[in-house]
Amino acid sequence: MYYVKAPAKINLTLDVLHKRPDGYHEVEMIMTTVDLADRIGLEVREDGAIHILSVDRFVPNDHRNLAYQAAKILKEMYNVKLGVSIKIEKNIPVAAGLAGGSSDAAATLRGLNTIWNLGLTLDELAQVATKIGSDVAFCVYGGTALATGRGEKIQKLPSPANCWVILAKPTLGVSTADIYGNLKINDITHPNTEQMIQAIKKKDFELMCASVGNVLEDVTLKLYPEVAVLKEQMQKFGADAVLMSGSGPTVFGLVNQESRVQRVYNGLRGFCDEVYAVRLIGDRDTLA
């Protein structure tokens, strides 16, 4: 079995510029990977079939799985005769705003490139990724990046100031399409993406905390008030910056002092079953 790591992402910023004629939203967002990861095991099959093995009851075991779709598209595009068995060990919460499915698909692309001996570059794999979902291209590279277009155009950024990330996921899943669908374009407070880029380049933790922003947050908070409560709790327990990731409902807190990590983590455990204290990975080389 050949294993590949599929880390979760958080959005340090997420801005929407306008709605496009194709129904997608033109975005400008900064994403970075954290060290909460699924593990994808791949085994070549001589019969050409694609099989998914997953024990998580929320993760589909068939063609609906994004890892399955990744294998199918890659196989068709490059006329591969071999098949694959894909084992998914799920650690990233599902439908959480952490790109779990997208990262599984991206890891599958990277892994198949190796075990099917395709010799493709990451840029070529990212092209394939855009056919699977908007977040998959970013997940092919990992690290930290500015994503534009519908999320598939990736410009690499250096890794930000290192810090702890507390993730808290309430027991509800959200539909990304619903959240974008409820966004009122004329009623948006835009985050300062340029300032966040400067904060990352200077490895300035305080400026990074001052620059976080996600225009989807208000939409999700209105639909699910429990997410707002979680945000307040995270602030109260002393995180330096608190934001919802992606379309939610996971809320993350940035903390740079190790002594405060435990306080925020323990405080939230009282309110929320799924709490994780992880570190920013931020650097794409860690995927290699």
Ligand SMILES: C[C@](O)(CO)[C@H](O)COP(=O)(O)OP(=O)(O)OC[C@H]1O[C@@H](n2ccc(N)nc2=O)[C@H](O)[C@@H]1O
């Ligand atoms: C919320 C984020 O996760 C932030 O990173 C992404 O923008 C969404 O990425 P994703 O889950 O990979 O999204 P996709 O699977 O491509 O799209 C799901 C649905 O979200 C909406 N969608 C997604 C991306 C985008 N730029 N505009 C949209 O309006 C569309 O209704 C689409 O049908």
Ligand SMILES: Nc1ncnc2c1ncn2[C@@H]1O[C@H](COP(=O)(O)OP(=O)(O)OP(=O)(O)O)[C@@H](O)[C@H]1O
């Ligand atoms: N490998 C996979 N892991 C998890 N969910 C998957 C996978 N493949 C397909 N799905 C489906 O995708 C849905 C969304 O799951 P996912 O965990 O990717 O959401 P997300 O973290 O909100 O993604 P994003 O942040 O990219 O919007 C799930 O409800 C599930 O049915």
